[in-house]
Amino acid sequence: VSADQLDVEAYAAQYSGRTRVARLLFIAERCGVEAIQLEALRMAHDEARAREDTVLYLDAVLKINSRLGPRYRHDQAWVDSVNRRAEQRKEKLETELNGYRTNLIKESIRMGYNDIGDFFYAHGHLSEAFKSYIRTRDYCTTSKHIVQMCMHVILVSIELGQFAHVTNYVSKAEQTPDTLDAVIVAKLRAAAGLANLETKKYKLAARKFLETGPELGSNYSEVIAPQDVAVYGALCALASFDRSELKSKVIDNINFRNFLELVPEVRELVNDFYASRYGSCLEHLEKLKPNLLLDIHLREHLGTLYNDIRHKAIIQYTLPFISVDLNTMASAFKSSVSMLEKELAALITENKIQARIDSHNKILYARHADQRNATFQRALQTGNEFERDIKAMLLRANLIKHDFNQKNWPGQRKMNL
Amino acid sequence: MESVEALVAHIQGLSGSADELAQLHGLLKQADGDALRAHSAGLLPFLSHLHPGAHSLGYLYLLDSFVSSSANLRAHAGGDLLVTVADFLTSCSADQIRMAPDKFLNVCRVLKNEVMQLNAPIRGIAPLRAAVRKIQTSSEQLTPLHAEYLMLCLLAKQYKAGLSVLEDDIFEVDQPKDLFLYCYYGAMIYIGLKKFRKALELLHNAVTAPMSSLNAITVEAYKKYVLVSLIQSGQVPSFPKYTSSTAQRNLKNHTQIYVDLSTCYGTGSYSDLETFIQSNAEAFQTDNNFGLVKQVLSSMYKRNIQRLTQTYLTLSLEDIASSVQLNTPKEAEMHVLRMIEDGEIHATINQKDGMVSFNEDPEQYKSSEMVEHIDSSIQSFHSLCPSIVSTNITEDLKYSYWIA
Numbered sequence: 001v002s003a004d005q006l007d008v009e010a011y012a013a014q015y016s017g018r019t020r021v022a023r024l025l026f027i028a029e030r031c032g033v034e035a036i037q038l039e040a041l042r043m044a045h046d047e048a049r050a051r052e053d054t055v056l057y058l059d060a061v062l063k064i065n066s067r068l069g070p071r072y073r074h075d076q077a078w079v080d081s082v083n084r085r086a087e088q089r090k091e092k093l094e095t096e097l098n099g100y101r102t103n104l105i106k107e108s109i110r111m112g113y114n115d116i117g118d119f120f121y122a123h124g125h126l127s128e129a130f131k132s133y134i135r136t137r138d139y140c141t142t143s144k145h146i147v148q149m150c151m152h153v154i155l156v157s158i159e160l161g162q163f164a165h166v167t168n169y170v171s172k173a174e175q176t177p178d179t180l181d182a183v184i185v186a187k188l189r190a191a192a193g194l195a196n197l198e199t200k201k202y203k204l205a206a207r208k209f210l211e212t213g214p215e216l217g218s219n220y221s222e223v224i225a226p227q228d229v230a231v232y233g234a235l236c237a238l239a240s241f242d243r244s245e246l247k248s249k250v251i252d253n254i255n256f257r258n259f260l261e262l263v264p265e266v267r268e269l270v271n272d273f274y275a276s277r278y279g280s281c282l283e284h285l286e287k288l289k290p291n292l293l294l295d296i297h298l299r300e301h302l303g304t305l306y307n308d309i310r311h312k313a314i315i316q317y318t319l320p321f322i323s324v325d326l327n328t329m330a331s332a333f334k335s336s337v338s339m340l341e342k343e344l345a346a347l348i349t350e351n352k353i354q355a356r357i358d359s360h361n362k363i364l365y366a367r368h369a370d371q372r373n374a375t376f377q378r379a380l381q382t383g384n385e386f387e388r389d390i391k392a393m394l395l396r397a398n399l400i401k402h403d404f405n406q407k408n409w410p411g412q413r414k415m416n417l
Numbered sequence: 418m419e420s421v422e423a424l425v426a427h428i429q430g431l432s433g434s435a436d437e438l439a440q441l442h443g444l445l446k447q448a449d450g451d452a453l454r455a456h457s458a459g460l461l462p463f464l465s466h467l468h469p470g471a472h473s474l475g476y477l478y479l480l481d482s483f484v485s486s487s488a489n490l491r492a493h494a495g496g497d498l499l500v501t502v503a504d505f506l507t508s509c510s511a512d513q514i515r516m517a518p519d520k521f522l523n524v525c526r527v528l529k530n531e532v533m534q535l536n537a538p539i540r541g542i543a544p545l546r547a548a549v550r551k552i553q554t555s556s557e558q559l560t561p562l563h564a565e566y567l568m569l570c571l572l573a574k575q576y577k578a579g580l581s582v583l584e585d586d587i588f589e590v591d592q593p594k595d596l597f598l599y600c601y602y603g604a605m606i607y608i609g610l611k612k613f614r615k616a617l618e619l620l621h622n623a624v625t626a627p628m629s630s631l632n633a634i635t636v637e638a639y640k641k642y643v644l645v646s647l648i649q650s651g652q653v654p655s656f657p658k659y660t661s662s663t664a665q666r667n668l669k670n671h672t673q674i675y676v677d678l679s680t681c682y683g684t685g686s687y688s689d690l691e692t693f694i695q696s697n698a699e700a701f702q703t704d705n706n707f708g709l710v711k712q713v714l715s716s717m718y719k720r721n722i723q724r725l726t727q728t729y730l731t732l733s734l735e736d737i738a739s740s741v742q743l744n745t746p747k748e749a750e751m752h753v754l755r756m757i758e759d760g761e762i763h764a765t766i767n768q769k770d771g772m773v774s775f776n777e778d779p780e781q782y783k784s785s786e787m788v789e790h791i792d793s794s795i796q797s798f799h800s801l802c803p804s805i806v807s808t809n810i811t812e813d814l815k816y817s818y819w820i821a
Contacts (some may be wrong), residue, residue, distance in 0.1 A: 392585055
């Protein structure tokens with residue numbers, strides 16, 4: 001994966017919090033170019049150290065493997081001191097919480113759990129953080145509290161990769177009676193989109209991303225950057241929407257335009273697809289591919305999405321024509337004729353294209369089934385099956401009649417042939 | 418106790434009208450048993466006094482008593498006995514023998530055994546066919562003889578002879594267990610004639626018949642059902658709703674390798690299927706299904722080529738060979754040629770370019786033959802309607818149906 005164009009610093013600057021470190025580590029693992037790998041690891045290390053997150057720090061140090069000099073070596077003393085301080089703080093928080101619990105003051109208990117949740121999250125103990133946040137639920141009194149709890153849970157669930165919870169809590173947050181702040185609405189949409197993307201529901205993901213308001217800005221940098229919303233939304237839309245939806249929801253969507261402006265390449269390729277400039281659209285996609293493969297959420301889905309987009313392009317290309325010369329089509333799609341022929345054969349077998357291939361002359365002919373013949377054939381076949389089934393039924397009725405007449409039919413006897 | 422001579426005289430005298438026959442029948446039943454048996458060894462010459470056609474009932478009793486003793490059979494093995502019995506079966510009177518069906522069946526069974534012992538099953542075919550027709554009260558009735566007859570046809574490899582009996586649809590069954598053997602042997606005959614669709618019908622009936630417990634015939638029938646379904650349509654249909662729960666639950670357990678075979682077939686890979694068959698060849702051999710299994714294997718090519726006709730208008734022989742996993746274009750050409758001859762695909766081979774063009778089915782459904790065909794199909798439905806209505810009514814009226 002050649003990612004020599006990736007500016008690691010600029011990329012990392014879009015994010016904050018744990019996701020920055022996680023993304024840097026992901027890039028380091030996957031990028032294959034040593035210079036960038038070390039750069040990413042270095043930044044990850046510094047960030048982890050600044051945040052006093054020992055888990056991520058140890059991970060970074062392990063991967064650096066002493067390649068960056070003495071400052072980046074495993075510093076067990078620092079780890080121990082951070083852990084000790086953390087332990088002390090944890091005890092303090094827990095004692096406070098117990099105190100609140102005996103006093104039975106709801107608001108204090110809620111804040112106590114929240115603080116513990118924050119503490120665990122900061123130090124990378126994600127499942128404990130999750131549990132603590134969930135426990136605030138019983139002590140929430142206003143819808144603002146509920147929304148706050150939901151946002152916390154969503155954040156932790158995204159990192160844990162438990163996207164069912166994300167969807168759950170997004171809908172919980174959206175159902176609160178008070179009207180929500182526009183930024184929060186945008187955050188929820190983006191989170192929902194992310195959950196759908198990760199669970200492979202690309203159409204729903206596209207819809208959610210496209211509904212995300214521009215108020216999102218960089219307010220959700222601990223999860224997602226606005227460029228990501230644009231990229232994810234556009235790719236999912238291209239892979240799953242039909243032409244009319246694409247036009248109404250993506251191209252004419254004023255809100256989404258703000259996001260698309262941030263990634264002009266993506267904007268170009270969406271327009272190319274809609275204008276049937278498939279060759280250039282696919283070229284843009286190829287160019288973006290190496291960088292997108294380094295994205296922590298998109299990587300696993302990139303293959304499927306790209307395939308879907310390519311197939312859609314092929315299907316749309318062939319729709320208006322009665323016959324298509326495969327050589328022209330191959331050059332438009334920048335692939336060889338034989339590869340194209342195989343792709344077309346697969347699509348025809350899946351019944352996505354109604355056509356036949358003339359392999360000798362390399363032409364694709366549109367084919368529309370002869371309705372009259374097909375009807376006759378079906379009628380005759382149905383007639384035959386009907387006759388056969390009726391006869392079998394009469395026979396069975398007869399057998400059952402005998403079964404009633406002689407209940408002692410020796411069915412137990414095994415016949416030896 | 419009357420002597421045999423007196424009995425013979427009675428037979429000759431009382432074989433005229435129905436009343437006389439009834440009286441004769443009574444007399445015969447009295448004489449039956451130890452009396453006749455004691456004299457059985459000497460009965461044969463008396464038969465020459467009687468005419469098998471006119472005195473069928475008496476003839477039957479005497480003959481039955483004679484052949485019931487295995488000593489007699491051994492003594493006369495291979496001799497004229499066979500001819501005598503065969504003669505009787507072909508010329509006896511249907512009304513008379515229907516008065517004593519058990520004895521008639523017994524005689525037929527003896528004939529069959531004799532013929533099989535002599536290793537000349539073909540000698541039993543004509544007499545048994547006549548016997549089947551005689552004992553049937555209507556052409557829709559199934560008798561125990563059907564299965565025996567079909568077995569002889571199979572052993573003698575006279576499949577066409579079996580066809581005449583198989584072509585009648587069976588609606589009346591006295592003994593359900595006759596049905597299973599009939600379906601099984603009948604299906605084997607159709608398989609021998611490569612009429613797979615009709616074979617499937619019979620096997621389907623055997624597998625879906627109501628039954629309270631599994632029997633070995635159904636298991637064997639199911640094995641063939643799987644194989645023939647694969648050859649005919651490329652997949653095995655699931656059990657329809659009316660299949661007995663016994664069959665649904667237990668059939669697959671007894672026929673595991675066949676179920677595995679059908680899953681392997683579903684993957685579409687010739688080489689995988691071949692390896693699977695080779696590794697289980699012994700099991701298939703013991704079931705006597707190896708021939709069918711080889712046909713399943715070759716049907717894989719056919720199915721793959723047929724799939725190609727849906728996608729391509731023209732295709733080179735090399736491409737056909739590679740997509741269907743054949744070794745050379747020559748083999749592909751052979752397969753395509755055979756399929757065109759069998760009418761399984763419509764195509765033209767251009768040898769100069771090495772190309773095959775796939776054509777549409779030329780049937781336009783406009784000819785007068787087609788109209789006649791459709792008309793006759795509609796007629797046959799109409800003929801079925803009365804039987805459906807009557808079955809419905811009789812079943813509804815039966816008290817036992819309601820209390821069961």
